[in-house]
Amino acid sequence: MTDDETPELPRGIALAWGVAANPQRGPKREMSVEKIVEAAVALADAEGISAVSMAAVAAKLGFTPMSLYRYVSAKDDLLLLMQEEATGLPPEAFRDHDGWRAKLRALFEAQTLIFLQHPWILSLPITGSPITPNSSAWMDAGLEALSGTPLNERERMAAALAVSGHARWYGMVLSGYAEQSRLTGLTAEQVSAREAALFDRVITEEEFPHLRHAIDAGIFTAEDDPFRFALERTLDGLESYIAALDRGETHEVETAWLPEEHAEVASDKRVREAAKAVRAAEKALRDARKHERQVRKEARERSVRRN
Template sequence: MTDVPEPELPRGIALAWGVAANPQRGPKREMSVERIVEAAVEIADADGLGAVSMAAVAARLGFTPMSLYRYVTAKDDLVLLMQEEATGLPSEEATSAGGWREQLTALYNEQVQMYLRHPWVLDIPISGSPVTPNSAAWMDAGLRALAETELTYEERLAVVLMVTGTSRWTGTVLAGYARTERERGIRGHDITVQEDALFRALISADGYPELRAAIEAGVFLDESDPFLFNLERSLDGVAAYIDRVTSEGRGPRSPWARLDDSEIMDDKKFREAQKAVRAAEKTLRDARKLERQAARIAHEHRARQRGDA
């Protein structure tokens, strides 16, 4: 592994981690990064992301826009911090909800609820993984749920991305229906009844035989959760894959095994070596957990010192 110089943190990322320099002048008690972000989130919750501007936030706080720039120098940074605030942290209930499958399902449900509380988050363009504390905590929680499985880190991350992608799509659809309910003043059930009526009026058995059969079966009036069904079937596949890897091993994927030499997978010493590797990986995960806890404590200590200064 080559040495990579430590990158210079963008202002928004530094603010999210609490390592950006504080302004030397300006209103101190009435103004803070936290208060600015809180006001921006309140505006977005009420009127959408498009209503958020430095001028609108300043007006809400009773200051001039220029005073905000002492704390948050760009709107992109503000949006990043808003997303971080809205994302929050996974609950203790979710991260201790049983086995890996129950934990991932709980994380999915909490993410969907976050999108319903703050639908404007869905309007923020995806330009990569947000390297912020709360976003990292969600990713860490998903990986931790899978830590005791036979999945590699790459496979665990792929499963976490599947869960977060499913939650985002679910949030997009449900937030859209919730917006329709608010704007039209009707209940969700009434919307589905209207949709069913439109499909029945427009979809013929001659032109769309399978879709018409589904309509006649009442598919658009069914109250089951299709999004949760998708997640559960995806997790079924993950569970089956874990079972296969656990029972059969990775076979040819091992650098010591040839395509025509599976006997090595049954060798006692080889199995013991694999067990030792898994134990070492667990020790490393525990050490990294302690490292993160120490970093968080140090961060909180520095924050208190800055507050006392």
């Protein structure tokens, strides 16, 4: 493709924007892209993303899989449209908050709620920016929240993406706890207590001194929300950066992406094999040190008994 050529929209994205060609054949009155996507989302909400297939969605609608392919020609397109439908539009109410910080916090909470309502979204692979209407609206909302700040456009996008990243990670953890509660019948607090007890059994001070100290301090059963703490500290840093810009100060910030050759090197088969050997050697070293600590402990105990 030359620089002056405009790339053609992939069919999934074209469907999301409503600019894809309609099928020439098929049960037009009873079937539509919207109905297919709604059925697929309902199936994923009820049974998980693994239950979603073209055949399963067709059966839910009472049609053959071939009927679906006339409207949505690939499962990847269906997954894109499902994510678009489940994500929806950002809430208008975020604009009611005063200041960029409160607006970003409101968007963070709204995104987290979406992940809790549709946790299967978190299992979808990220293959790039989702160039769809609803996803674009969320990005636009984040930029709008920061529109009155001295940040430039790149900095606003980076800040909005950071908040979205916090929401995604928060949603992963909360939905994981919800799934454990569903499977075990335990409350979220009981799941946390069970997790803490398991950590307590396997984490020793000799091998993981800092993690052991955190466990002894009750970190896994504390009522504090570490994810909101992390979000607020991120916003603190952004607020400090904005204040510095208001004072006329400038900051040198590393903005370059990782060099492409890093990805190429990392994907080289020989590099992967060498890295695997390093991990095996590191594990053997940890095991040896653990054995040494155990032997020393036993030796000290024997010495105490003799004396």
